[in-house]
Amino acid sequence: MILSQTALYALRATLCLAGHDTPEPVRVEDIAESLDVPRNYLSKILHVLARSGLLASTRGPGGGFQLARPAAELTLADIVEQFDEVADEPHCLLGRPQCSDQDPCAAHDRWRSVSVAVNQFFRGTSVADLLRDRPLAKGFEVAV
Amino acid sequence: MILSQTALYALRATLCLAGHDTPEPVRVEDIAESLDVPRNYLSKILHVLARSGLLASTRGPGGGFQLARPAAELTLADIVEQFDEVADEPHCLLGRPQCSDQDPCAAHDRWRSVSVAVNQFFRGTSVADLLRDRPLAKGFEVAV
């Protein structure tokens, strides 16, 4: 519910990168091991994030992945959006395409506030916000 | 996001049944046409709901599906739960199995309130609540 496995991996990996304070890139291998996520699968996920400019990748010895911008300017939505949909307008719970405030479905008002809360969480929370709350939660250390 | 196609069909069909005020059963055929949902697929979905006692089914001429109890005693969670997970305890956004208030992950506090809101929506909203808000929203009439 809420997030796909893939988006979850992306989020955890990004958080892992952000929590890694040294300026060098981190290898896929290390992140994968640290998060217990399939290595090649993670590689593809990180590649997507790099291609859209959220991460920077470097090849060759000493290479790996880094944040491409400060963690404070990276929202959870930025990450998740690459894999799952983070709707701007709440989607109709009942799937009515024409659903709107003017032409609402049975669930409209009640669902709207919930939906907005979810949206605001992803759009309004930055990676830095999470790190600030709890710098390095157990289970997210990078193996060095 | 949020609901699977199957759970959505189930919810819409149930709402459709609840909005149908005559006491006779409604045929799968009619619901399927009314909601524009594959007929045999819907049949299987309704069968699941009937098997778990949420709907009543009758075979043969004049048969079809009905609510098995008053719409006020049927929550959205009752329906959705048959197909998707409606977690009682908010799941850790980052997938940490040991996540708890005592041993929280980086996203814990922020995610918790969002997660609880979603949960309360499904558990706290009955089919009757939706009908009361807006008796028969366009697009959910049963074709008679």
Add this chain to the structure above:
DNA sequence: TCCAATTATCATGATCATATGATGATCCTC
């Protein structure tokens, strides 16, 4: 009793999410 209506169930297929393993491309160091 037989027929038609209707749900129940089975066999199968399409598509997508989630992986796995192998190979290619690039880059640093020597």
Add this chain to the structure above:
DNA sequence: GAGGATCATCATATGATCATGATAATTGGA
């Protein structure tokens, strides 16, 4: 410029979800 390290990409596999079509089982009514 050679070799190894590392990301990039491709081919393939697996299971779940979503769906279709055919057939069986049940039931009410002529």
